[in-house]
Amino acid sequence: MKPGRTWLVYTLIRLGLFAGVLILLLLLQITPWLAAVIAALIALCISIIFLRKPREEASKTLYEARNNRGQAASRPSASREDESVEDDAVDHAAGDEQRP
Numbered sequence: 470m471k472p473g474r475t476w477l478v479y480t481l482i483r484l485g486l487f488a489g490v491l492i493l494l495l496l497l498q499i500t501p502w503l504a505a506v507i508a509a510l511i512a513l514c515i516s517i518i519f520l521r522k523p524r525e526e527a528s529k530t531l532y533e534a535r536n537n538r539g540q541a542a543s544r545p546s547a548s549r550e551d552e553s554v555e556d557d558a559v560d561h562a563a564g565d566e567q568r569p
Contacts, residue, residue, distance in 0.1 A: 475530050479523040487512040 490511045494504035516524070 475523070475526045479520070479527045482520060482523060483512065483516050486515055490515075 487508055491504055491508035494508055495501065499507070
């Protein structure tokens with residue numbers, strides 16, 4: 470599954486759990502702010518217990534994205550090489566001007 474799709478599915482499942490529990494609690498005529506807090510806690514518990522596979526897939530995609538970003542930052546790119554060459558040329562030009 471694509472990384473973006475993995476996150477979307479996991480997020481929608483979690484939001485669906487929260488909304489379902491919240492609606493149930495509101496139908497039981499619990500105070501709305503208290504119902505929201507309780508629904509959040511219940512949805513969190515349910516997602517930890519029953520959504521292990523989607524959570525692990527989402528975590529894996531996050532790890533891979535961070536790992537790939539770190540490798541891309543450590544590799545010298547063509548623009549960095551160009552900057553290095555330009556800096557050397559400027560340094561040599563400045564050194565030639567200072568010599569009598």
